[in-house]
Amino acid sequence: MRTLIILGSTGSVGTQALDVVRRNPDRFKVVGLSAGSNHELLIGQIREFLPPYVAIADEEAARDLKERLTGTRGVEMFVGPEAAERLAREVEADMVLNALVGSAGLAPTLAALESGKMLALANKESLVVGGELVMDLVKGEPERLVPVDSEHAALAQCLRGERREDVKRVIITGSGGPFRGWTHAELAKASVKEALAHPIWQMGPKITIDSATLMNKGLEVIEAHHLFGLDYSQIHVLIHPEGLVHAIAEFRDGSMMAQLALPDMKLPIQLALAWPERLPTGIGPVPLTERPLTFEPVDREAFPAIDLAYRVGELGLTFPAVMSAANEVAVMAFLEGKIPLTGIVEVVAQVVDEHETPSPVVSLVSLERADAWARRRAAEIIEGR
């Protein structure tokens, strides 16, 4: 029996994690749940899973939640912007699943690891923004950090038991999103509805837009750099429209190991929650004879986010934090109809270019300063367009 805290339990990854728990009541016990503001969904989850602790960021939603919980025995609440971090740090559990979205996930990631827990990490922004701080906490005990992102879960499987010096390079795949094959000019006219219609994965809105610009692959390159200690020159991206091969590791003898699975997040989620064990998921095998598996290079002109992410990753310091924060603001502006899809990466690139006072990633403080500056600057640029 593993005790779990699920941060972001009302989101796409969070609700699927609860499906995994529901299927395996003898393996997992939920001791904490957290949401941003969706108290309607959270209350149903509390009634079903009976966690002794919950966290909710939004204070108004917390008031409603408290009222609705009157009469429900023994639920302690953390409220406010630091609620998820406190839940991760102060409540005893074997493992924290961080399924928050955006750089708000970094402090809870650090809290989970600092308090000695295992961390199943879906929140890729934690590693992009503060990879140095996160990896420092798991030095010598890498098994405490288990990736949930499907490509990194795939790599963790391909690299299990392999000697790191034998790894020549890794390839992370992407389906190409809804705009595979579109030109830059066509992308400039893409609507919000089209961008939200991902052909393979059902995900939260932020990562869905990141998948449409391919910023998501860029973030994943930086995530892989930190998680697996690889140079950027060893991390490659290929488009694989079928979404069945999630990543490939290539070794110095010329061998390649690939991980294949149907594109269903419940698979990497259950693998992370039960790590290193595999549990039955009810998910079928890949139908190998049904259709060919194809791979193609990324169109880097139409999707400049990839090159931007490599550049920012190589620069290091607070550049990735700035890129990630500006991206969050620009994605929101696109969703609100303020800028075109292609404007997202244009805004982010401009903010990155203007980041004149980068600093080493040694504490949350320097990251928060860079984050706040990037958000402000991105908002100004969007306003001025």
Ligand SMILES: NC(=O)c1ccc[n+]([C@@H]2O[C@H](COP(=O)([O-])OP(=O)(O)OC[C@H]3O[C@@H](n4cnc5c(N)ncnc54)[C@H](OP(=O)(O)O)[C@@H]3O)[C@@H](O)[C@H]2O)c1
């Ligand atoms: N979805 C996928 O299939 C998938 C796959 C791979 C990786 N990931 C990564 O997993 C993470 C979560 O993605 P998602 O698609 O599940 O996102 P999502 O559906 O938008 O869910 C985000 C969760 O975080 C909560 N939240 C948002 N802002 C918060 C804040 N400031 N403080 C506290 N809680 C907050 C939300 O609460 P409310 O519901 O109350 O707003 C929700 O529970 C992202 O980093 C994403 O890149 C997702």
